[in-house]
Amino acid sequence: MTAPPRKVIGQVVRWVLMIGFACVFLYPFAWLVAASLKPRGEVFDNKLIPDTVVWGNYVQVWQELPLINWVLNSIIIAGLAATLVTLSSSMIAFGFAYFRFPGRTVLFRLLLASMMLPGAVTLIPNYLIWKYLGFLGSNVPLWGATLFGSAFYIFLMRQFYLSLPRDLFEAARVDGCSYFGLFRRIAFPLALPSALIVFLFEFQASWQNFTGPLIYLNFGRIEDFTVPLGIAYAMTKYSPTAGGHGDYQFVMVASLVVTLPLLIIFAFAQKYFIQGIASTGLKG
Template identity: 70%
Template sequence: MSTPIQAGPVQEAYALGAEREQETADTEGSSSDGSGGGRRGRPQRRRPRGAPLSPMQRVGEVARWVLLLVCSALFLYPFAWLLAASLKPRGEVFDNRLIPQTWVPENYVQVFNELPLLNWLGNSILIAVLAAGLVTLSSSLVAFGFAYFRFPGRKVLFGVVLATMMLPGAVTLVPQFLIWNQLGFVGTHVPLWGANLFGSAFYIFLQRQFFLGLPKELFEAARIDGLNAWGQFWRIAFPLSIPSFVIVFLFEFQASWNNLQGALIYLNVGSAEGYTVPLGIASAMTKYDPSTGGHGDYQFVMVAALIVTLPMLILFAFGQRSFIEGLATSGRKG
């Protein structure tokens, strides 16, 4: 007589799962028919209710919301004032009313006749994209080398790179100007983005910390499969480090967009059409200043200042998720 086959753990688990599925189906069927057994079906999950707040906790909650609203109003007031001033006539620009007494929406049309605003926007966008893109690529390559390559003096060299952040920017202004002047690029846009070809110490540090948080096993497996260093960076490190690339790009884009000092040094010798946005608005302030022969048409300056903030708002709106993720994860190591 043959011995019956004993069920193993796999067969027992499969049978138990089948019984549970059958019980679930029976329960759902009994709850869906009209025999009054709907309330005897699967129990409904309810969210646990929190304990009621005490009077002191309610006061604290209200105080917190009031504080947040006040801080938000303080941060939004300059933007609201700028928006209101851009819709006012010449004599009411500085009356501090958030609701204009006289609405002049024609300012948004006349500003393009008064100022070469489109040229300023185009120059600033071109320079900011080149500067941000170049510094992101160059800094990431250097950071990847410091993170995954072992060579003599690596720590000392990385310390020297970080030490350059302690140098004040004013120290290197004259040497940089002399270099660009000898190369014949003063009066062009090249000095405003050319230096970013060599990376930035802060961005190198930021992206190195992000690269150190990636699994080293991926790079070891790729190295065994014959992938070279450039392939490891482009096919592994880059796709996994997009949040760090986004945050570096946004930081540098904003820095280049608001760079008045560099434009004042290298572009002040050219025509107004070659200015960037900060230098153009500064020149418009001088143009409309009554002490220099202007008529005080500062409403056009307000319109220009409001329009040039839109690219930054749009950029941060689309890159907000990666921006926050990059800030949250750039400090990881291992």
């Protein structure tokens, strides 16, 4: 049976729009790939097909920049931050969802109100705290604060815990399960898709964080930089105004290489990412 012409036209228009938007979003990435393969004088000519392909850029960049150190530092910091904030936020969210105690609503509202504070407001107090503790120049401030959870992630996880039947936990209590056992054996395993979302969000945020490393690592060794701070250093290093020779092709190669970990993570976790987004909006 032939589809009505109006339906066919609608499908064609839909596909054209989807392909058009996909090309718009993919253009910056395609430009980055092309720029990473160009010689120094052709990096910014906006051609997606280089006139001269220089594969040696991908070899020479490891000699020009401590790129492997930056990637490893970012992986360690982002992994620690994502793991710690996932666990801490999950435990706090479970407490708000399961326990009934006086002032719970007020405390939760204060927690949500803290999300309204701009990062600039707490920047100096946080710096003074880490300075007093003696951690300036180390990567501890970049993941240490996640031990206390995140207001947004606590809210996200709490919504999922509220969707779980309370009778499930009461039955476990009758069988002698401790409160921590409720979280470890029942709540957290069931909330794993939601926890994975928190992990991915925090890993991405920590991986792309520039302000934190700029404040706490900028006066240390170059090898201790993270990816965003390292890219900014490379831009300055090769800038003609700073005595460089305009070798921005190495910056493009470095920028492309450091995007691969996030692409790999999201490629393998896409199923759980969508599942977690759908489930965290539920409320029992």
